[in-house]
Amino acid sequence: MRHTISILLENESGALSRVAGLFSARGYNIESLTVAPTEDPSISRMTLVTRGSDDVIEQITKQLNKLIDVIQLIDLTEGKHIEREFLLMKVNVSTADQRDEIKRIVDIFRGRIVDVGDANYTIEMTGTADKLDAFIKGIEPAQIVEVVRSGVLGIARGSKSLRV
């Protein structure tokens, strides 16, 4: 099953490679991983999407907790939560029809065109990973020049929080 794990870790050099190294050394999957400092610059927040049986996920959370740099973590999948991913896409638009079609589909998915070139558009979009997948599927593959995805960000709903 797919799990989204949020981790607070010391913002120190090497902390990211400890997490990444743990996953490769123990043969766990990483579907996506994002990390950036929080409002407290000494702490980074990482969102990690992985897949595994309940036993594997239990080991993953235990092994993550065991890393000295990990302060706290939460498996967001255990409760109600919000997930968002950010996407940038560059597409070829050489004809007026193509421009109209892209504009229409971007509107449907509530994205925005943020840059316009001679023969290309750059699109930005936010949503769940599913929604971004659906959007990419809706674009003619031959038109796609680049796809840049941020990886998943997540936060628990309601008063539940992950903080030091």
Added chain:
Amino acid sequence: MNEADEMMTGADILINALAAEGVEYVFGYPGGAVLHIYDAMFKQRKIQHILVRHEQGATHAADGYARATGKPGVVLVTSGPGATNAITGIATAYLDSTPLVVITGQVPIPLIGNDAFQEVDSVGISRPCVKHNFLVKDVNELANTIKKAFYIATTGRPGPVLIDIPKDITALSAPFEYPDTIEMRSYKPVLNGHLGQIRRAVDLILSAKRPMIYSGGGVILGNASQELTEFTRLLGYPITQTLMGLGAYPGTDQQFLGMLGMHGTYEANLAMHDCDVLIAIGARFDDRVTGELEKFCPYAKIVHVDIDPASISKTVKVDIPIVGAVDRVLGEMIQLIKESEQQPDSEALATWWKQINIWRANNCLHYEQKPSLIKPQFVLEKLYEITKGDAFITSDVGQHQMFVAQFYKFTQPRRWINSGGLGTMGFGLPAAIGVQLAYPDETVVCVTGEASIQMCIQELSTCKQFDLPIKIVTLNNGYMGMVRQWQEMFYDKRYSHTYLEALPDFMKLADSYGHIGMQISKPSDVEGALKEGLAIKDRLVFMDFIIDPDTNVFPMVAAGKAHNDMMLSPEREIA
């Protein structure tokens, strides 16, 4: 920082911090990146430096010291090859959870990343085999980092911690103030077990009809031998121990069934298979212990006490997990058992012991010592008798290691020093150096094989330099015995590259290093030679026992088999 704090170079800060930690010995080898540190070492008398002959030896020696004393072992090596040579020893300590603080020199900060001379990413290379590691980039952080390293290495589930110190940091100055304590928001080991879980566990333990206690190295690391012994005797339950756990409970006691697992005893493995309540204490359900997981303890409810939550339900799902320090949890359990109205089911227990004693009567470790060739078991039995079970025994890896585990009945913790997890050949001799330094007046015996001993043979020179009267007992069968055993059993006797055709003359070798060499090839000479060798208190004695090349280790649970599917010694096979 106080104004009174003295300004010191990084090198002096390191030495003073080590002294503040109570470090007696640093095991090391100098080189370019640690020259400032070695200069500071030269000018002080607080710490004794033990010069080894190879960095692997330094880590094993520090490891042996740590295992025998319970105090952290300290290693100092240079950058690049110094660090990479130390890796095997660091990984050895990591797999057996030994507290080590390993200091590696690094090229100066401006050169890091430039593929400088003797540069290697020590933090990166060691990351998978340390509990934690640090690269010090500011001399003002050095003292604090050392404090953290010792704290992390020695608390919770212990392990090696590496500190990589660039050369320029050791020359720069900072005020020296060594903190007494340290708080880390990201590292707080749980020591007290959950009381509700402990109560549930005690209820289950007292309701057992066929109980079994299975304890491991965690009891020794957690200094809980006394509690384990009291707990076991209070209940009157049978106990088995892992390779790493031997000595935590007296090996001579009737309740002790011997080691379990791949080369465990018949009675221990069958009792594991048939038990209805398994009490796992400071053990980690290693594959050499469990055999086939699907068939592991099929009738048992399992209680597992461990300080490391990640060890619980890692391979075997347990019914009552308890995270905590084993001494504290056992203390609570003992208290609850004493207060409980319910007591062990004596009738069921008597039946259980009757069954166990039938298994025991199989005498699975029996061997025949014929007049021609020395049996390795015979050497160990005699060594045990002569040393009265009181010696510190280090070993390498292979058949000889298993024979020690089977035949030397350890009655105290921290006397049996071997590489169980990583299985590092070459561990025994340098580990004995660390043990002998810690206990200069005790008998320290390195039981090894002619293959293993050659992996760190250069440390014979260290033994000479520091006058360490270690006794080396080599069970020389001319083969890498354990590999040969597997080839005999599972590869149709194709002995691929396990015969050592060009062995040195160990007597001459010992002699050339300034030690005493002996060679023993007749069974009738074994006892006399051991007595003679062990009686020499001021010299290293290398006793080369030429043994039966065909002896195998039995019983054996082959990889992927269940505890009740054991191969017994040909003489012991039950009809």
